[in-house]
Amino acid sequence: MKIGIIGAGFVGLSMGTVLASKGHEVVLIDIDKAKVEKINSGEAPFYEPGLDELLRKHAGKNLKASTGYEALKNCEIIFICVGTPSKQDGSVDLSYVKDACEKLAEILKETGYVLIVIKSTVVPTSTEKEFIPILEKSGKKAGKDFGVCMNPEFLKEGTAIRDFLEQDRIVIGALDEKSGNMLERFYRENFPSSPIVRVDLRTAEMIKYASNAFLATKISFINEIGNICKKLNIDVYKVVEGMKYDPRIGGHFLNAGIGFGGSCLPKDVRALIKFAEKLGEEPKLLKSVIEINEKQPERLIEIAKKRVGELKGRKVAVLGLAFKSGTSDLRETRALPLITKLLEEGAEVIVYDPVAKLPDELNGSVKIANSLKEAVEEAEIIKIATDWEHFRELEKMKECLEGKIIFEGRRIFDEKPYGLEIEGICW
Numbered sequence: 231m232k233i234g235i236i237g238a239g240f241v242g243l244s245m246g247t248v249l250a251s252k253g254h255e256v257v258l259i260d261i262d263k264a265k266v267e268k269i270n271s272g273e274a275p276f277y278e279p280g281l282d283e284l285l286r287k288h289a290g291k292n293l294k295a296s297t298g299y300e301a302l303k304n305c306e307i308i309f310i311c312v313g314t315p316s317k318q319d320g321s322v323d324l325s326y327v328k329d330a331c332e333k334l335a336e337i338l339k340e341t342g343y344v345l346i347v348i349k350s351t352v353v354p355t356s357t358e359k360e361f362i363p364i365l366e367k368s369g370k371k372a373g374k375d376f377g378v379c380m381n382p383e384f385l386k387e388g389t390a391i392r393d394f395l396e397q398d399r400i401v402i403g404a405l406d407e408k409s410g411n412m413l414e415r416f417y418r419e420n421f422p423s424s425p426i427v428r429v430d431l432r433t434a435e436m437i438k439y440a441s442n443a444f445l446a447t448k449i450s451f452i453n454e455i456g457n458i459c460k461k462l463n464i465d466v467y468k469v470v471e472g473m474k475y476d477p478r479i480g481g482h483f484l485n486a487g488i489g490f491g492g493s494c495l496p497k498d499v500r501a502l503i504k505f506a507e508k509l510g511e512e513p514k515l516l517k518s519v520i521e522i523n524e525k526q527p528e529r530l531i532e533i534a535k536k537r538v539g540e541l542k543g544r545k546v547a548v549l550g551l552a553f554k555s556g557t558s559d560l561r562e563t564r565a566l567p568l569i570t571k572l573l574e575e576g577a578e579v580i581v582y583d584p585v586a587k588l589p590d591e592l593n594g595s596v597k598i599a600n601s602l603k604e605a606v607e608e609a610e611i612i613k614i615a616t617d618w619e620h621f622r623e624l625e626k627m628k629e630c631l632e633g634k635i636i637f638e639g640r641r642i643f644d645e646k647p648y649g650l651e652i653e654g655i656c657w
């Protein structure tokens with residue numbers, strides 16, 4: 231099948247390479263010329279495990295990238311996977327999706343029936359109220375001359391390829407029966423073991439927001455419990471251990487720590503808050519989820535101050551910049567507010583991350599260490615901001631850690647290794 235994908239970000243590109251590996255002819259469209267060239271030369275434009283290998287196999291063969299929408303002609307299904315960033319006020323910015331629809335409308339004028347699938351995260355009713363009217367500028371009628379579906383993605387950075395190959399569920403929101411049946415057939419043929427949920431367009435849009443908001447809520451919930459546990463000298467991870475066998479609770483996504491970051495959870499919760507407010511609702515719980523998250527990095531500072539006093543002039547190593555392990559992505563990482571606050575406190579900050587690069591705004595104000603050892607050797611106080619497995623090697627660096635305290639914002643050590651002084655943010 232000839233498949234078009236607009237937007238070669240981590241969702242579009244991961245999905246495109248997987249579909250190419252299943253034998254489809256894939257056309258990727260992106261406005262970024264440099265990215266397009268990289269993809270066509272078989273190189274991944276960002277770090278995502280497994281992506282390089284698939285690109286090397288399929289780029290220039292059955293996967294081609296282009297900046298021009300003409301390449302989408304003759305596609306049977308076109309997925310829109312462009313970003314939906316936040317506006318200044320936290321609401322969702324739909325302009326990239328609208329722009330893609332404008333350009334697609336031109337293509338629609340010259341094509342037969344094609345199914346257009348919105349994969350970008352968009353607030354409920356966007357497809358009906360915003361995108362379909364733009365697509366219909368082509369003079370063609372949605373649901374008759376072309377199909378429309380909303381099909382949210384549930385991929386995680388760092389495991390996007392595997393997540394797409396083994397989707398835990400496929401949600402298909404359809405404008406009409408024919409569109410939904412066409413997408414369902416496509417997924418059944420390619421991913422026969424994934425359950426499919428059929429709904430209407432706006433329900434599919436809400437499923438995505440509700441899923442991310444729920445995940446964020448779980449994290450803020452356990453962080454709040456963890457903050458209480460800390461006061462009582464209780465290990466919140468042991469508390470979860472005792473909760474997780476209840477099938478109504480489960481044990482996933484209850485890792486307490488410095489809070490959630492990334493390009494999705496914070497952005498989507500804020501967008502849902504704004505959207506709910508526009509509808510006249512007061513989303514108290516969601517607001518608290520964000521508030522708790524924003525305060526967590528400060529807590530890592532507080533516990534250190536309680537233990538070692540003022541941080542002014544003290545050398546502090548921050549281990550980890552990425553918003554989570556397995557990625558170089560810094561978007562909304564909790565490491566940044568932590569570093570900013572440390573600098574405000576007058577600390578001298580040394581930063582180390584095995585993959586992520588220091589953002590420009592911190593250039594000159596912090597020192598970069600080239601290795602874990604270098605970071606901890608220089609510092610008096612150590613703070614862990616990302617859950618890199620690699621940080622377990624601290625266990626082997628006891629000689630440089632003598633008299634120093636490691637403050638964990640992410641749980642690295644379940645058992646405190648003998649000879650290391652460790653204190654957790656909420657355990």
Ligand code: UGA
Nearest residue numbers: 383384385386387449483484485489490491492494553554
């Ligand atoms: C998230 C969702 O998990 C995906 O299902 C969704 O498809 C994606 O957003 C999206 O909307 O595109 P992602 O942003 O890649 O995926 O990262 P997560 O693995 O969810 O982690 C988000 C943040 O929460 C990280 O900072 C992580 O360290 C933190 N986290 C996660 C915790 O603090 N505790 C946990 O128990 C789990």
